[in-house]
Amino acid sequence: MDNSKLCDAHCHPHDDIENLDMLPNLKTGHITVMGVRQDDWDRVAEVTNACEPGRCVPSFGIHPWFLHRLMVDDDADPETHYDQVLTTKIASEKQDMIRALDPPFSRGEWVNNLKQRLVDYPQALVGEVGLDRAARLLPGGAIEWHGIKPTTVQTSIEHQMNVLRIQLLIAREFKRPVSVHCVQASGHLLQLLQELAPTKKKKETPPPLLRLCLHSFMGSAGSIPQFLKLKGYAIYVSFSVAICGRMDKKKLYDLMASIPEDRILIESDLNTPCGLDHAMEEITKWVGEARQWTIEKTIEQTYKNWRTFVGGIQK
Template structure:
């Protein structure tokens, strides 16, 4: 039976946070057993922690995303350290660099400083780190070279970089996580990039509630938020169960079976998140309380 691990998502997002019990139940029915849930700012770290305490299937990650560094408090790093001290299963993330249209709203020198501090923290604490990168892969690899290597792993989340950069990232300990964003890119480029990634460094994710796969609505599983005033749908957002469409797309471009891609990505994620002190290392059953 196929088992899947959503290596990067945001179940704490306000668009879906109140739907998490049903969302996890549905995902489990579709054989998604584990979720790496990434905090992005100080305001949501406690929500991620609470979710991971409630659902052992959730591996928590705490980090300051580049879009939100301007809102940080003076004590943000102390708070982050305390979270890791009290949550030995937690990874670092989502952290990163962004020179895209949205990221340009935040000073890039500030982004570099905050990202470097968090990457150093991940290495110091021997935790894997989930990294967001938009239009800044050159700067990313330079910083990783200066701080790394990273034997505990760095997850390049929703990777859409070039095939040519893959070997350099691999040398530093990078893993490559693929989401529905791939399905909006030129297929030949995606295929070349996928084939450059070693099988033991490949992960699958949804980035839910974002990165909705580009497939027909009749085939998709979406959460639909309804307008309370008239009941009309106002937004369609991604669901972790849609990882099956990412799986199918990746497998088709690699010319291998879905079962093989599912198995290798699952084993890679379990290994990556099974550092000392984690829920996986402790042997807990990573299922929701509802399933237990």
Template sequence: MMKLFDAHCHLQDPRIINKTPELIKTAQDSGVLHFAVNGVSEQDWFSVKQLSVTYPSVLPSFGLHPWYVAERSPNWLKTLKEYFDSTPSAAVGEIGLDKGSQGKKIDFSQQVEVLRKQLELAKELNKPASVHCVRAYGDLLELMKSVGPFPAGVVLHSYLGSAEMVPEFSKLGAYFSFSGFLMSLKANKAKKMLKMVSSDRMLLETDAPDALPKSNIDSLFFVEGDTSLDNEVHGQTSTSSSTSDSSAANPSQVLTDASMLPKDTLNHPANIHNVLDYVASMLEITKEELAELSYQNAVRLFSYEGSKLLQK
């Protein structure tokens, strides 16, 4: 069985935290050995820590995501440092910059200030940092140049930046992680960008419960009890025989791929296989080759001092 490493997900998300045991077991049964679980605000850091205590496969990360910058407490940085003191196995994340529809609501200068402090902390602690970036890659590059380079690595999670910026980020210590969001890019743009990424800097992730791959429905894992899916969709996605029955009964209602599902349909961590398939096809290499190199890259990146990967 191929070994896979989910380099960025959110198993502490309130939408799925009660289903974490089943999600982890299903993903592990499919070959996913490790999950880098990223906190996003002071409110969920404890949940991430608890998951890492409960599950040997969970590697914790703590960070203040740009969407939650306005809600931070005056002591947020002190609290964050305390989490790292008490959890030596933790990496930094999710942190970043966002000028998208959600990010526009948050003062950008505050986003930059908060990100700078967390990048400096990651460098000081010699830990990798997982970075979110939406429509702000130029700003991110300048900030990383002013704080970096980053010998411990920076994960540009769900990377959708240009091919031209890949070498610039790489010089600073960046790794490029790909999720189902990659399928939203035009295929030629995705292929050009992927081919610029060095094989030793490529990672795969799910960003679960977000970023459901736009794959054929029959190839996807669904989160049991997902309220975004009505009964008819649940019936169709439960088994292939249900799909056949549904087709015969009402051909006009047949769902063939995930782009036809509600936008808030939850993503299962086992769907990293769909990301693997897509990226391998774009790179024109085998799934086995990509699984191996992305797994080894993630193990190397997350083998910092104190990491669970180094504990026996």
């Protein structure tokens, strides 16, 4: 297997601080490194700067698990903001959460921070962004999810859509691709993308398509045409063993086979360099089996697709 042409369309290896020195030795040729909060963007930048040009593509965005910290209306005070965007049936849990959380970021602050990263890194994507109707906040607003029982407190889907709307508009302004997380919210995502679809008058040059990747997609094959026919977008679909491996194998293979040849991507979605090469080799095999492609065909096609998605990187 020619690992040098394997392209990980979505991963978080910078989370594993103790093993960052493994990154230069990965066999996987290219990695797309996803930022999820403002406080991990520096490490995304450091990892990118340490890689040879074109090998690591940075992505800066706010993941739906952390959107409660972002204000859309700067007229609200912090407590009012949290009261408006957090939901739960257990009032005491909500009040405990509000008291525990740090003050939110003003709209001007986080928007300017994101735009500055895109200025500093012309090759950067916007990501990881999206919608998640299943996610619940951890006690005290903690961010380390492993082994901790979540509360019943969630971020309202309305607030998630408001923040995603802003991030998508920034992506269109800077002409950057977007990596999207979507859990139990395909209908909401479709609605938002339709709302933001560009309109053009006759004789006007249409704006460039917004390239958007549905990462580790686990929706139904029947939902894919709805995304693909959206005007103003080039929709890609990416698969990982870590997440998509939870699906029934036949349903997953049917889903993989339903994606247009030039829109399928592969990823690890791992938060460590450990095992990343193996994860990429496995998902390559799965896609090849699902589409009845050889390993060589699978690598070449996903390599070509990834380069087109991220913006024509040649190496």
